[in-house]
Amino acid sequence: MSWTRYAAPQRFYPLAGRMIPWFAVLALLLTLVGLAIGLLLAPTDHQQGEAYRIIFVHVPAAWMSMIIYLAMAFWAAVGLMFNTRLASMLAVALAPTGAWMTFLALWTGALWGKPTWGTWWVWDARLTSELILLFLYIGFMSLHASIDDERRADRAAALLALVGVVNVPIIYFSVQWWNTLHQGASVSLTKAPSMATTMLWGMLVMALAFWMYSIAAALARTRTIILEREHGTRWVRQLMEAA
Amino acid sequence: MNWSSVGEFLAMGGYGLYVWGSFGMCAAVVAAECWGLALRRKALSELPLDDLDDRNDLNERPAHEA
Numbered sequence: 284m285s286w287t288r289y290a291a292p293q294r295f296y297p298l299a300g301r302m303i304p305w306f307a308v309l310a311l312l313l314t315l316v317g318l319a320i321g322l323l324l325a326p327t328d329h330q331q332g333e334a335y336r337i338i339f340v341h342v343p344a345a346w347m348s349m350i351i352y353l354a355m356a357f358w359a360a361v362g363l364m365f366n367t368r369l370a371s372m373l374a375v376a377l378a379p380t381g382a383w384m385t386f387l388a389l390w391t392g393a394l395w396g397k398p399t400w401g402t403w404w405v406w407d408a409r410l411t412s413e414l415i416l417l418f419l420y421i422g423f424m425s426l427h428a429s430i431d432d433e434r435r436a437d438r439a440a441a442l443l444a445l446v447g448v449v450n451v452p453i454i455y456f457s458v459q460w461w462n463t464l465h466q467g468a469s470v471s472l473t474k475a476p477s478m479a480t481t482m483l484w485g486m487l488v489m490a491l492a493f494w495m496y497s498i499a500a501a502l503a504r505t506r507t508i509i510l511e512r513e514h515g516t517r518w519v520r521q522l523m524e525a526a
Numbered sequence: 527m528n529w530s531s532v533g534e535f536l537a538m539g540g541y542g543l544y545v546w547g548s549f550g551m552c553a554a555v556v557a558a559e560c561w562g563l564a565l566r567r568k569a570l571s572e573l574p575l576d577d578l579d580d581r582n583d584l585n586e587r588p589a590h591e592a
Contacts, residue, residue: 318549322535327528333539337548344552379562383555391548398544500559507567514573523571 313492351381
C-alpha cells in the first residue's frame with residue numbers, strides 16, 4: 284500500500300468519514316477551552332479595555348483565511364500537475380470555508396476597528412489585501428461553477444488560485460511594507476510574542492479550534508463533492524441504495 | 527475571573543456590541559456552513575440515479591490501474 288492509495292475518491296470517502304468526528308469533537312472542545320480562557324480568564328487590556336477580546340476570533344479567522352488559501356492553491360496545483368481528481372475536489376471543497384474565514388476576519392476586524400480606530404473600514408494595505416483575498420475566493424468558486432465540465436473547471440480555477448497566491452505574502456507582510464493603521468504581528472516565529480501569556484494561550488487554543496473546524500468542514504464538503512461527481516458509479520449507487 | 531456579575535460580563539466594559547457582534551457572527555457562520563453542508567448532502571440523496579458510469583470505478587478497472 285502506498286500513500287497514493289487514498290488518492291482514489293472511492294477510498295478517500297470512507298477515510299474522510301472516519302476522520303470528521305475526531306476533528307469536529309476536537310474543534311468543539313478546543314472552542315470551549317479557548318472561550319473560557321479568552322472570555323473568563325484573560326485579563327482586561329490596559330489600553331483597549333474589553334474590546335481587545337475580539338482578538339480571540341479575529342486572529343484565528345485571519346490566519347485560517349490565508350492558510351486555507353495556501354492549502355486550496357496547493358491542492359489545485361497538485362490536481363493540475365498530476366491530473367488527480369481528488370486533489371481538485373479538495374481545492375474546491377476548501378474554497379467556501381476559506382471564504383467564510385475571510386469574511387469573518389473582515390467582519391470582526393470592522394467591529395474591532397470601530398471602537399479602537401474610530402472607523403469600521405479604511406482602505407489601508409492590510410484591510411484591502413484581505414478584501415482582495417475574499418474576491419479571489421469568490422472568483423475561484425464562480426469560475427469553477429461557470430464551467431460545466433468538472434475537469435476543465437478544475438483546471439481553470441486552479442490557474443486562478445495559483446495566480447492569487449501572490450496576494451498571501453502581501454497580506455502577511457503588508458503591515459511591515461506599508462504604513463498601515465493595522466497593528467503589526469503580535470505573534471511571530473522570530474520574536475517573543477508581545478502579549479500577556481493568558482491572552483496568547485487563549486488565542487492559540489482558538490486558532491487550533493478554527494483549524495480543526497476548517498478541516499472537519501472541508502472534509503465533509505469533500506465527501507459531498509465526491510458523491511456528486513461519482514454519482515453514476517456503481518459504488519455510489521450501492522452506497523445510496525444502502526442508505 | 528474578571529467578572530462579578532452576568533450583566534457585567536455581557537456589557538464587556540461598554541464594548542458588548544462589538545465583542546458579541548464578533549463572537550456571534552462566528553457562531554452564525556459556523557451554523558450557516560454546517561446547515562449548507564447538510565442541505566447539499568440532502569439534495570444529493572434526492573437526485574435520481576443516472577445511467578451507470580463506470581469510468582472511475584476502481585472495481586471496473588484493469589488491475590494494473592487500480
